[in-house]
Amino acid sequence: MSLNGKNPTKMSLNYQCPHCNGYIAIEGCVIFSIRTPDLKSGIISLHTELGNYSIKKNPEFEISTGDHLDFYCPICHAELASEVHQNLAKIIMIDEANREFEILFSRVLGERTTFKIVGETMEIFGDDSAEYLDFINLSFVH
Numbered sequence: 001m002s003l004n005g006k007n008p009t010k011m012s013l014n015y016q017c018p019h020c021n022g023y024i025a026i027e028g029c030v031i032f033s034i035r036t037p038d039l040k041s042g043i044i045s046l047h048t049e050l051g052n053y054s055i056k057k058n059p060e061f062e063i064s065t066g067d068h069l070d071f072y073c074p075i076c077h078a079e080l081a082s083e084v085h086q087n088l089a090k091i092i093m094i095d096e097a098n099r100e101f102e103i104l105f106s107r108v109l110g111e112r113t114t115f116k117i118v119g120e121t122m123e124i125f126g127d128d129s130a131e132y133l134d135f136i137n138l139s140f141v142h
């Protein structure tokens with residue numbers, strides 16, 4: 001047993017593209033290729049901690065609060081869209097116990113909405129998530 005905080009058998013938190021299964025996170029950042037409503041392109045990163053809405057981007061890549069951003073996988077360039085609601089993007093999270101979750105988050109810049117879903121259970125993060133709850137719940141009813 002190590003005392004310096006590193007346990008080599010423990011899985012680390014990971015995020016994957018649902019299309020190519022490529023690993024899209026590096027050191028606390030989930031990397032996305034983005035297209036803005038006026039068709040500018042750039043890379044942004046979101047924090048790997050759910051409910052942390054800090055964004056990193058190139059200072060020359062201008063995006064504004066309220067913009068509906070198109071999120072693409074930086075590896076296969078598939079659009080990371082959710083079928084639940086047009087404002088939500090979808091990626092896959094693999095937690096430290098190797099469990100797989102569907103992560104839905106808002107494509108609208110500044111909107112704090114994140115859902116972590118496995119089967120019929122979910123965790124909700126962000127102050128703006130309530131307006132999407134009906135859509136999420138409806139998608140469970142089949």
Ligand SMILES: [Zn+2]
Nearest residue numbers: 017020073076
């Ligand atoms: Zn991909």
